[in-house]
Amino acid sequence: xxxxxxxxxxxxxxxxxxxxxxxxxxxxxxxxxxxxxxxxxxxxxxxxxxxxxxxxxxxxxxxxxxxxxxxxxxxxxxxxxxxxxxxxxxxxxxxxxxxxxxxxxxxxxxxxxxxxxxxxxxxxxxxxxxxxxxxxxxxxxxxxxxxxxxxxxxxxxxxxxxxxxxxxxxxxxxxxxxxxxxxxxxxxxxxxxxxxxxxxxxxxxxxxxxxxxxxxxxxxxxxxxxxxxxxxxxxxxxxxxxxxxxxxxxxxxxxxxxxxxxxxxxxxxxxxxxxxxxxxxxxxxxxxxxxxxxxxxxxxxxxxxxxxxxxxxxxxxxxxxxxxxxxxxxxxxxxxxxxxxxxxxxxxxxxxxxxxxxxxxxxxxxxxxxxxxxxxxxxxxxxxxxxxxxxxxxxxxxxxxxxxxxxxxxxxxxxxxxxxxxxxxxxxxxxxxxxxxxxxxxxxxxxxxxxxxxxxxxxxxxxxxxxxxxxxxxxxxxxxxxxxxxxxxxxxxxxxxxxxxxxxxxxxxxxxxxxxxxxxxxxxxxxxxxxxxxxxxxxxxxxxxxxxxxxxxxxxxxxxxxxxxxxxxxxxxxxxxxxxxxxxxxxxxxxxxxxxxxxxxxxxxxxxxxxxxxxxxxxxxxxxxxxxxxxxxxxxxxxxxxxxxxxxxxxxxxxxxxxxxxxxxxxxxxxxxxxxxxxxxxxxxxxxxxxxxxxxxxxxxxxxxxxxxxxxxxxxxxxxxxxxxxxxxxxxxxxxxxxxxxxxxxxxxxxxxxxxxxxxxxxxxxxxxxxxxxxxxxxxxxxxxxxxxxxxxxxxxxxxxxxx
Amino acid sequence: xxxxxxxxxxxxxxxxxxxxxxxxxxxxxxxxxxxxxxxxxxxxxxxxxxxxxxxxxxxxxxxxxxxxxxxxxxxxxxxxxxxxxxxxxxxxxxxxxxxxxxxxxxxxxxxxxxxxxxxxxxxxxxxxxxxxxxxxxxxxxxxxxxxxxxxxxxxxxxxxxxxxxxxxxxxxxxxxxxxxxxxxxxxxxxxxxxx
Numbered sequence: 001x002x003x004x005x006x007x008x009x010x011x012x013x014x015x016x017x018x019x020x021x022x023x024x025x026x027x028x029x030x031x032x033x034x035x036x037x038x039x040x041x042x043x044x045x046x047x048x049x050x051x052x053x054x055x056x057x058x059x060x061x062x063x064x065x066x067x068x069x070x071x072x073x074x075x076x077x078x079x080x081x082x083x084x085x086x087x088x089x090x091x092x093x094x095x096x097x098x099x100x101x102x103x104x105x106x107x108x109x110x111x112x113x114x115x116x117x118x119x120x121x122x123x124x125x126x127x128x129x130x131x132x133x134x135x136x137x138x139x140x141x142x143x144x145x146x147x148x149x150x151x152x153x154x155x156x157x158x159x160x161x162x163x164x165x166x167x168x169x170x171x172x173x174x175x176x177x178x179x180x181x182x183x184x185x186x187x188x189x190x191x192x193x194x195x196x197x198x199x200x201x202x203x204x205x206x207x208x209x210x211x212x213x214x215x216x217x218x219x220x221x222x223x224x225x226x227x228x229x230x231x232x233x234x235x236x237x238x239x240x241x242x243x244x245x246x247x248x249x250x251x252x253x254x255x256x257x258x259x260x261x262x263x264x265x266x267x268x269x270x271x272x273x274x275x276x277x278x279x280x281x282x283x284x285x286x287x288x289x290x291x292x293x294x295x296x297x298x299x300x301x302x303x304x305x306x307x308x309x310x311x312x313x314x315x316x317x318x319x320x321x322x323x324x325x326x327x328x329x330x331x332x333x334x335x336x337x338x339x340x341x342x343x344x345x346x347x348x349x350x351x352x353x354x355x356x357x358x359x360x361x362x363x364x365x366x367x368x369x370x371x372x373x374x375x376x377x378x379x380x381x382x383x384x385x386x387x388x389x390x391x392x393x394x395x396x397x398x399x400x401x402x403x404x405x406x407x408x409x410x411x412x413x414x415x416x417x418x419x420x421x422x423x424x425x426x427x428x429x430x431x432x433x434x435x436x437x438x439x440x441x442x443x444x445x446x447x448x449x450x451x452x453x454x455x456x457x458x459x460x461x462x463x464x465x466x467x468x469x470x471x472x473x474x475x476x477x478x479x480x481x482x483x484x485x486x487x488x489x490x491x492x493x494x495x496x497x498x499x500x501x502x503x504x505x506x507x508x509x510x511x512x513x514x515x516x517x518x519x520x521x522x523x524x525x526x527x528x529x530x531x532x533x534x535x536x537x538x539x540x541x542x543x544x545x546x547x548x549x550x551x552x553x554x555x556x557x558x559x560x561x562x563x564x565x566x567x568x569x570x571x572x573x574x575x576x577x578x579x580x581x582x583x584x585x586x587x588x589x590x591x592x593x594x595x596x597x598x599x600x601x602x603x604x605x606x607x608x609x610x611x612x613x614x615x616x617x618x619x620x621x622x623x624x625x626x627x628x629x630x631x632x633x634x635x636x637x638x639x640x641x642x643x644x645x646x647x648x649x650x651x652x653x654x655x656x657x658x659x660x661x662x663x664x665x666x667x668x669x670x671x672x673x674x675x676x677x678x679x680x681x682x683x684x685x686x687x688x689x690x691x692x693x694x695x696x697x698x699x700x701x702x703x704x705x706x707x708x709x710x711x712x713x714x715x716x717x718x719x720x721x722x723x724x725x726x727x728x729x730x731x732x733x734x735x736x737x738x739x740x741x742x743x744x745x746x747x748x749x750x751x752x753x754x755x756x757x758x759x760x761x762x763x764x765x766x767x768x769x770x771x772x773x774x775x776x777x778x779x780x781x782x783x784x785x786x787x788x789x790x791x792x793x794x795x796x797x798x799x800x801x802x803x804x
Numbered sequence: 805x806x807x808x809x810x811x812x813x814x815x816x817x818x819x820x821x822x823x824x825x826x827x828x829x830x831x832x833x834x835x836x837x838x839x840x841x842x843x844x845x846x847x848x849x850x851x852x853x854x855x856x857x858x859x860x861x862x863x864x865x866x867x868x869x870x871x872x873x874x875x876x877x878x879x880x881x882x883x884x885x886x887x888x889x890x891x892x893x894x895x896x897x898x899x900x901x902x903x904x905x906x907x908x909x910x911x912x913x914x915x916x917x918x919x920x921x922x923x924x925x926x927x928x929x930x931x932x933x934x935x936x937x938x939x940x941x942x943x944x945x946x947x948x949x950x951x952x953x954x955x956x957x958x959x960x961x962x963x964x965x966x967x968x969x970x971x972x973x974x975x976x977x978x979x980x981x982x983x984x985x986x987x988x989x990x991x992x993x994x995x996x997x998x999x
Contacts, residue, residue, distance in 0.1 A: 005859060005890045026896035027884075028859035202999075234858035235996065238978070239971035242995040245978045247969040249993055253982065258991070261957050300983055316986060317961035320953065323992040325999060328966045337966050337992070338944045343981065344970020350999055366940045370970075374910050381918060392923035398940070400933055401925070403912030406905070407855035408865050408879055412974025414853050416860025418890075421975065427850035427865035428877045428906075432913035433930065437970070437977040443930070445984045447938035457942060458949035459960055459989065466987040481976035525979055543851070545889045554889045688897045690856040696908040699901035769910055792999055 002229035002568040003193065004418035004560075006552030009034045010227030010585055013185050013192040017046040018068060018200030018209065022053035023687035025197075025233050028417070029053070031552075032195075035227075044181055046071065046170070047199070048682055048758045049710070050745040059181065061174040062747045064756060065682040066203055066642035066796030067167050070652065072212035073639060074164035075179050077156040079219050084183035086221025092576050093615055094218045094624045096149035097138040099129040100635075106155060109653030111634045120660055126629035128278065136278045136621065148627040152215070155636045158652065167639065167651045169749025169756060186220050188581040191228040198235060199682075202795040204661040207788035208637035211628060215637070218624050224572030224602070224615060226551050226585040234417040237407075241415030244561065245485075245526055249323035253485070253526035256293055258319045266310035269293075275620045281612050282622030283604050290518040291527075298523035299484055302467035307520060315462035322662070324790040325351060326783060330664045332360030343370040343437060344404070348377040349692045349766050352781035352792040353670065353733045358390070366398040370440055372406040372430075373696050376766045376776065384767035386737070387775055404437045405430035412438075412478040413532070413540045415561070421532050422558040423540040439475045446474055482540070483509060486533040487524025493517060509534050512563055528561045539564070549598035551585060563600050569624075571595070571603040571615035578609040633660035633787040642796035643784045644732070646674045646756050661787040670783055672732035677798035679715065681731070681759040683777055689762075695769035707738040707774030710760035711801065712746040719801060726804035729761070729780065731797060736775035737804050738765075759799055843868075844881060851885060854899045855972050861899055862888030879906055941965060941988075949989060966992035 008014065008031035021029040033056070035041035045057040054060040063071055079085055090096050104125040105112050113122035128136035129146065142149040161179075165172040185192040194217060200209040213230050214223075222228035234240050246253040256273075263269040274289045297311040305312040321327075325347070331337050333356055340361070351357045361367065361380045369378040381395040382388065409430040413421045430436070435443075445466075452460040469484070470476035489504040493515055503515040504522075513530040516522045524530050532539050544556030553566050560566050567573070570587040574580050578590025588597030590609055595601035607613045614622035627635045640658040641650050650656050685691075686704055694700035709729055711721060721727055727740045746758040765774025781794045847866035854861040862885030867877035882902040886893035895902075915933040916925040948964040967985050969978055978995070985993050 025857050025859050027861050027891040027894050027899070028857075030891075030894065236971040237853065237855045237858060237860065238973065238975065239995065239997050240858060241975045242969055242971045242973075242978045243997040245975060245982055247978055247982050247993060247995040248998060249991055252986075253979070258986075261953055261955070261959055264957060300987070314958060314960065317989040317991050318957070318959040319961065319991045320959065323963065323966075323994075325968075325994045328992050328994075331963075331992075332966075337964055338948070339941060339965030340968075341941075341965065342968045344973050345968035345996065347968065350996070365944070366937070368937055372911055373908065374912060382923065393921050396920040397918075398920055398936075399918040400937055401912060401916040401918075402933070403914060407852060407972075408850075408902075408906050410974060412976045414855075414860065414974060416853075416890075417858035418860070420860060422853050422860055422862075424852040425850050427848075427852065427867050428879050431911055433915065434911070434913060435930070437973050438980055441977065441981050441984060443934050444938060444941075445987075447934045448942055448988070451938055451942045455942075457946045458962075459951060462960075462987045462989070466983065476976075476980060478974065478976040481979055485975065485979050525983075529975070543887065545887050547889065552889070557889050690898050693856075694898055694901070694905065696910045697901055697904035698908075699904050700898060703897060770908070790998065794999075 001231040001233070001418050002223065003231055004420070004552065004566055005031055006554065007226060007567065008032055008193055008195070009038065009552055010191070011035050011041050011193040012039070012190040012227065013181060014041060014043045014195065015046070015182065015192055016043065016053050016195045019195055019197030019233050020047065020051040020053050020199070020684065021195055021197070021233055022056065023051060024685050026687060028233065042181060044178055046178065048746060049684070049760055052687070059177060061170050061178050062749060064169040064749050064751055065680055065758065066645070067639065068200060068209045069205055069212050069637045070159065070164055070167040070639040071170060071175070072209070072216060073156050073159035073637065074161060074175060075182055076152070076212070076216055076219065077159040078179040079183055079186065079216070080153050080156060082183065084186040085219045086186050086188055088188065088575060089221030089572070090149070090219060091140070091142065093572050095621055095626050096142055096147065097140050098148050098621065098627070099137045099139060099144055099146045100148060100151060100627060101125050101127055101129055102146055109638070109650065109655030110659060114659060119662065120632065123629060126635045134276055134278070135280060152626055152636065163651060166752055169751045182216070182220070185222060188221060191222050191225045192217070192220060193228055193231060195231050195233055197233040199795055201786070201791050202793060204643055204658045204784055204786055204793045205633070205637070205640055206786035206791050207631065208633060211631065212637045215626050218626060221581070223624060224567065224569035225581065226567060226573065226587050229567070232417065238414040240417060240419060241413070241421070244415060244528060250319055253296060254292055254528045256289070256296065259313070259316055261318050261320050263318060266313040269313065278620035279622050282620065283613055283617035284620050284622070285617045288516070291516040292513065292524070294518045294520060295487060295516045295522045295524035295527065298490060298520055299487065299525040300467055301465060302469070302523070304465040305520065311520060312462070322790065324785065326785045326790050326792060329357055329360050329783070332363060335363045338365040340364050341368045342377055343441070346375040346377045346692050348380050349375070349776050349778060352778055352794060353783040354776050354779040355734055356783055362395045362397060364397045366400070368400045368402065370402045370404050370437060372404050372434065373693060374768050376692065376768055379768065384773065387767040387773050402440055403430070403434035404440060405434055410436050410478070413482060418560065420558045420560045421529065421540040423538060438478065438481070442476055443474050479538070482533050482538065485525035485529050486510065487516065487522060487527070487530050489515070489522050491521040493521055511535065531563055532559050532561070551587070551598060553598050555599070565600040565602055567599050569602055569615055570599050571601060576609060631788060633658050642793055644672045644677070644782055644797035646678070646680055646798065647752055651752060658787045661784060662790065663784055667783050670732055672798040674798060677731060677800045679757050679759045679799050679801060681729070681761055681780065681797050681799040683761045683763050683781065683794045686762050686764060689764040692764065692766055695764055695766065695771040698770055701770035704764065704771070706772045707765040708741045708762065709738055709801070710741050710743055710745065712748060712757050713742055713744055714748050715757040715759070715801065716740065716742040719803060721801070721803050728802050728804050729759070729799050731780040731799045733782065734779040736777065736779050738774060759801060847881065848877065854895070854902065856898050859890060861891035861895060863895065863899065863902065879903065945988060960989050961991045962989035963991050965990070969993065969995040971996040
């Protein structure tokens with residue numbers, strides 16, 4: 001979230017699209033109700049199902065799964081053609097005025113530079129026009145045909161209400177009603193907040209769905225505002241934290257990136273990742289990349305990371321391409337992965353195309369699961385009848401199951417969707433021989449270290465010299481680890497502005513990332529968490545709920561990254577002169593000498609408005625990107641059909657699916673066609689269950705005991721299916737058998753002149769736990785990921801349904 | 805402030821108790837005094853965070869026992885934290901049934917091992933299991949570690965064992981796991997944020 005849960009109460013309009021917070025995030029959703037009750041805010045829901053969120057909405061519009069870009073592109077077109085944009089904001093704070101290269105273009109579904117054989121783009125033509133110093137050229141009048149603004153207008157002019165209706169199935173009148181409501185927030189003193197979840201990310205075009213809402217919110221001037229923002233409602237209690245800590249194949253803590261084969265030394269690595277200034281006078285905060293990276297290496301390798309050895313740069317693995325879960329599954333099914341260590345993760349249930357996952361797991365030499373519960377993954381080799389029909393004698397994998405603790409049995413911090421790091425305390429011991437995850441990881445590491453110390457082996461240095469400064473080596477204390485990722489000074493750090501004074505003294509915890517250095521004098525395990533455990537102690541454990549501004553900022557409750565800032569980009573809540581756009585919702589302001597306010601300013605504190613520094617300080621442009629040249633599949637979002645699509649052609653152009661989405665050779669045959677699989681399916685969560693955990697807990701298992709598929713009345717009638725009938729749902733990947741729940745919640749949509757029915761599939765069952773046994777829903781889902789970050793397309797695929 | 809707010813809630817509860825008990829013919833004084841016997845009044849309270857979705861609701865775990873040395877606390881009740889600025893004491897159906905998650909009959913209690921071709925689990929000791937897993941990992945790493953790629957560039961990676969990290973585990977666990985995986989040269993690592 002750029003904003004926070006409580007900040008939703010400040011919104012004038014709430015758009016829920018790509019999520020269902022009333023059921024998936026109920027206690028956060030209360031702030032939507034608060035906004036409606038206290039502020040007369042309006043709630044708009046766009047969803048394939050009439051969810052419980054829709055049930056309390058002021059307006060609901062149905063949509064075909066996988067067509068969000070068509071819809072949002074249509075809204076962008078509406079705002080631009082009806083001049084409903086926040087002009088001051090668009091001109092000053094977005095890239096609207098920047099000029100892109102003349103030779104960049106878009107033609108019938110493809111941007112320039114496409115290589116069909118590689119299914120990828122040469123993105124060099126997507127850059128800005130720059131002068132000899134690399135500074136981007138601008139046209140402040142926004143009239144140049146190569147200005148981002150004019151390009152945006154041209155690109156989305158094709159997204160007419162008629163074409164939106166033909167593609168999305170949303171009736172034109174409903175679509176226009178949503179447009180009109182959204183357009184009311186183009187004025188400076190009204191805001192819309194966007195709440196979305198996996199309904200937007202789990203598509204082959206997931207990243208571009210998010211780009212679409214970003215463009216929309218920028219045109220409306222809603223970023224950085226109290227009651228505005230783009231708010232990802234994340235799915236797990238610490239999915240934000242694990243992302244922040246870089247537990248993704250290509251990442252390092254704090255959104256640093258793992259070196260690649262093309263980074264032979266530290267200098268090359270840092271040069272490639274330290275962005276150049278693109279407009280004069282901008283902050284370009286990522287210019288500090290070397291400080292964050294060197295401090296990370298000092299945290300990981302301590303005294304062994306020296307200037308002479310490039311701060312142990314060579315000890316980091318270099319990545320040679322994608323190792324996301326879909327690629328790992330592909331490698332596994334080719335027999336190229338021998339070991340799999342699954343800590344608190346249940347891939348057999350979670351990953352798409354269960355048959356492929358099962359085929360991969362059985363090729364492993366060894367599998368280790370670390371979990372408080374018995375997971376389907378840990379028993380992939382066991383015969384569970386029709387739900388997991390395997391022959392154990394034919395599976396040679398060695399399987400280890402390590403029992404771990406859960407939240408109530410440990411100290412530590414979790415990062416909520418609002419970027420709050422909240423410390424929690426241990427209340428009891430784990431059962432029997434179960435141990436904390438931290439302890440299990442430490443013991444495993446120490447066992448490996450011992451083997452390398454006694455036997456030697458492949459490249460033992462990084463294993464033997466990893467900093468392990470924990471008092472009890474086999475059980476690092478969460479407090480020690482938290483202090484490590486906050487960071488500390490390894491030497492006195494002189495204050496450049498005050499000779500003789502120091503920013504931080506040796507051995508002290510750093511107060512923030514501003515004091516980190518690139519010379520090895522500071523260590524910090526995750527720069528964005530710097531400030532969470534300072535000399536003043538554990539800031540994440542703070543529990544002062546007071547809210548002096550009344551805006552829901554609560555600066556003394558826990559700690560929010562970065563720098564305890566509660567609303568990102570909050571400089572953009574003020575006009576160019578530093579005066580808040582909304583006098584009654586002041587987050588920060590310029591007081592004549594510096595930036596101050598109810599929130600921590602997201603800006604250079606002493607940069608006066610007259611100096612012209614812009615609010616989006618992480619970008620070399622200083623402004624927000626309407627045009628995003630780093631995306632894999634185009635600088636502007638374009639509608640492409642899901643890989644399982646009910647249509648023969650894309651109504652927007654000749655390219656049917658996302659041209660840059662990766663598909664493995666054998667997976668092309670895993671996609672279904674509408675003649676065989678005529679219905680569009682989407683997966684979702686129930687309010688009574690959390691993934692595959694709560695089926696192990698008694699009350700949720702009683703509340704929702706059995707797998708079901710939600711069918712629209714029209715479809716059920718055609719197929720002669722009644723409530724409680726057993727049905728078979730089939731996709732190109734497999735089939736599952738479960739109960740039918742016939743509802744009015746999914747209206748029949750008319751798409752390109754034909755009727756399309758939508759089927760809803762909750763995900764929660766499996767063959768272990770307290771509920772009745774059920775098939776794994778992901779038996780049905782397709783093995784293709786988002787073109788940019790490879791999140792599987794769970795939310796739009798084709799099935800057939802028959803009475804069992 | 806926190807304590808007094810909860811103190812207020814306890815008093816309110818005793819108020820309801822007093823009315824009800826009063827209606828049954830007992831004296832109100834007696835009923836207020838009886839509040840001391842409520843189980844929660846003797847429980848130790850621990851602040852924690854709901855482990856399910858990302859709202860980050862504050863919860864209070866009520867444990868039997870006074871946390872004295874050698875006393876094993878048993879969690880017997882879970883409630884929303886009334887001081888929490890987001891959930892303000894409320895919980896959803898999942899959070900409200902956290903007690904059943906903590907005490908789930910399918911929680912794992914001992915390290916277990918399933919041998920190749922076997923159709924059952926065998927209980928094993930931590931020590932044996934750790935040594936065996938470390939051996940398998942080391943053998944795989946030593947055999948398949950890529951020090952240089954085909955072009956002769958130093959790459960120092962290990963891509964034949966893959967890792968998944970839990971997005972419900974703490975920052976502290978995630979941070980240490982990451983540190984260990986990269987020290988081993990691991991590149992195939994993801995958490996649930998990928999899916």
